[in-house]
Amino acid sequence: MTTHPIAPAAPPDRRARARRWLASWRHRDTRAAYLFILPWLVGFALLTAGPMIASLVLSFTDYDGIGPTHNVGLDNYRQLFDDPSVATSLLNTLVFTALRVPLSMALALALAMLLLRVGRASGFFRTVFYLPVMTPSVAVGILFLLLFNGNAGVVNKALGLIGVTGPSWTTDSSWVKPGLVLTTLWAVGATVVIYLAALKTVPRELYEASELDGAGRWASFVHVTVPQISGALFFTLIVNTIASLQTFTEAYTAFYGTGNTQTYSSDAALFYVVYLFQQAFQFMHMGYASALSWLLFLVILVITVLQARLSKRFVHYEYEGDPR
């Protein structure tokens, strides 16, 4: 009867560790584990690995999707440093992410806590908060332009009521990103739903224990709620960061969509993946776009690893198998 297939705390003997590692392959748990993750392994080999390698190879070529392809060595990667749009779009994307991720997590957690305490009507409110997620982005894109209009928009009218002259959200370079952040907060319902599911798995007994200990409301939030849902918080931090760094739809529909909006696109809304899309499909520099992708991949990788390292101390798992 073992619950730990790997013996705990190996001594720093490299050869012994290697032997144990090799031996562990023969363990029946290992076989079971690989059976469980088999679907992903098959899918990765069939559908993902090939295209990923292809994009890496193409990043060293002048592939355009149409004509013959030539090897251009490191030219595409060199161009990344000469192209001013790369720095502009990367900076836009980082600013947007730095604003959006913490704001959306805080708002989602606040709404989820609020929902948890609503009795019978909670189903209704859950649906309400999730509605904007389901509303097609076309509509949200139009609404952004209508509501945030500097002249007649509702947002600036409301600001006018409290004596504030609102900015030109849709044209002023320094206000475009905050406006878009506010718009994307509408879609916070997805994160709310994840937090709700996590909050529902917190055993009540923990709160009761905390109550017995005489902890206040804030204390039990900090010491029970947050650690208990830290797995979900960690997940949303990583996933929302990755998604924000790849923001495409919101900026594209509002500023780069078909027809007239396309021509008004200002550099302030040039997000990295929007630029990547232009290079790949509109300018037909698929090779350069592949190099752009791998730069973004590296940026995301570094940020994710940093986040994972920093969060490690705060994330609590009931069932953590990681021995290192």
Added chain:
Amino acid sequence: MTTTTPVPTTPPPPPPPAHHRAPRGRGPGRRGHAPGRRQAGPIGRALRALALVGASAIFLYPFFWLVSASLKPSESVFDNSLLPGDWRFDNYAEIWDAVPLATWIVNSVTVTLAAAVAVTISSALVAFGFAYFRFPGRNALFGLVIATMMLPAVVLMVPQYLVWNSLHLASSQVPLWAPNLFGSAFYIFLLRQFFLGLPRELFDAARIDGAGWWLMFRRIAVPLCRPALVVTFVFEVQAAWTDLVRPLIYLRDPDLFTVPRGLKTVLDQFGEGGEMRWEIVCAASVVVTVPMIVVFLVCQRQFTSGIATTGRKG
């Protein structure tokens, strides 16, 4: 599975781990209650109700605007009023008459169900594999799972198309749902987080009772993480139902179109020459959205179940 020992469906509540105890003597007035039962003062309750109603108004706004715009005549779509002065239900009739909407709905339902069911089951299996077992290569492989989310999808579009084309499936609905048979990084990560949150005593107890992995997956992990599985299902229904890019690239035969792909033809048709008829665009958007709201309304009840209720019963 070989074991015949039944696994308790209502496991005993786990004892709270010591390090979770809140420090003593902090917080005002020592009045703590569990959320949901905590009695707030009248001011607190009023504030909470106010926040809830205010937030609801803001979150309801885009959808109300959309429904209202879809019922307006062309010339007043942008008139900033939430009630149409003149109710135009024919905007919907116009879409219904213009296109084979019924066929598209059947296609969409098929593709969406296949996509959502496939991804929920496969991601749960893979996530359980990563959460429950320690095995050589685990961390590296899980890192690879996360890494697949980091490369922008835009650049994989053409190579993936070439893969399906080489299988002679590029003009079919298969590429819309079949990738989900192999799990999806986002849901694998999500479900792994939930599986890791389960009290390990449950699994230890089951093992002592002689339960195999499959049984532990089926009888402990899945039931206790039902809210997360429902979240996965709902998210994927939403994603598959609204996906436009893949149907646009892969589908050529109008008989195979899904609803968003089909409605794009409506939008382009009513937008020819720049004279976009926004009321039709909005009506089409409502047609896409309503079925999802129904799915969400049905599924959201499941969010309330889970370990909290199971634990209390015991």
Added chain:
Amino acid sequence: MLTLAACGGVTFADEPDTFTTMGFTAGDALSAVRMELATAALDPLDVQVNQGAFDEQQFLSSVAADDPPDAVRMDRALIGGYAARGALVPLTDCLDDQGVDPADYRAGAIDEATLDGTVFGLPDSYDTRLLLVDQDVLAEAGDGRREVDTSDWDGLARLADDLHTRDGGLLTRIGFDPKIPEFFPLWVEANGGSLISDDGRTARLDSPEVVEALEYTVGLIDAQGGWGRFKSLRDSFDQFGAENQIAQGQIGAYPMEDWYINVLAGASPDVPLGTEPFLGRDGRPINFVSGASWAIPKGSAHPDEACEFITTMTAAESWIEAATAKAGEIRDAGSPYIGDFTGNVEADRVIREEIWEPTGSAAFDEASLLIDAVQDASFSVPANGAGTEFRRAWQSAVNQVLSGDKEPREALEEAQDRAQTALDLAYQGER
């Protein structure tokens, strides 16, 4: 594999007896009737119309997989980019075989789809630009002026200043809207310059005429409150409604595409509309045209049929039959038929002389006649191998100046570098 295929709802689009198109949507009778005629011309081949506006991802995926549609319809500004990379078939042989003379089409529409003297696209739509004037605004604030003269730039600046109104910090009426960035080529042409050489190989974005055009047009906007307030007011217009900017007196005058006259006719038939040709600084009218064209992708499984198909879609007889049907439908519904401009010279003549009739509304009849009159003065941005990337270069330069991030010369010099690099790269394959 076959059973799996059957479950997945597979149909084989590469079946030899199916002819496929991309980028076309059958909307009104004008497009539907022509599609019927072109389909009939290919009989017994089965025509499958993959409806929806042209999409770059859709097209490029199919081309990369060597499985392109048989015929494709796209914005003419994109044709040069695809043609330079070899994604489109030259139409020289096709036009010979079918006995079609490129001169049958409007020169502006053919030029925009002609790379290095080779035609790659036949026009399927044709947008004209003319000046729209709010007569009431002009009468009230125009200081006795009866018309807007775009050839006198100083006078135009004074007019814009006279006509625009402000209320505190807000702009409440635009005096004159130059409609940049999208109409910037019109101002460059008016100033006697061009964005690119006629052969489409040399960008001229930093030439004195272009810099001056940008300085002037941005100056117009700055004098009326600046870009932020200007665009905010423009975005708040009820463009498609009865309370549109002309009916509400929210704008004095601006250049606009001809389709908008149809919108006005439907939404507000009594609007105080005036129309005038847009004049260059030398006093001659100029008409900036654009639109969509049909092309044949390289690798089309049915190149001969594709040629037959696109020549039928764009033939004078097809347009005439389609316009007759459209006019009938509109009149049956009790609305006025304003006319159609097709890019086909003969079709335009027959439509105006035989199908269109005066509607009884002086403003709209004048507009219809004016659109016809300016056709001989039409120009388009020449086709070039950098396609969208070239357009994007000058548009971002204009946007950067509008938002105050850069000075006109600086922005245009950077755009010139970028555009020329893209052009050189696009033509690299030839050498």
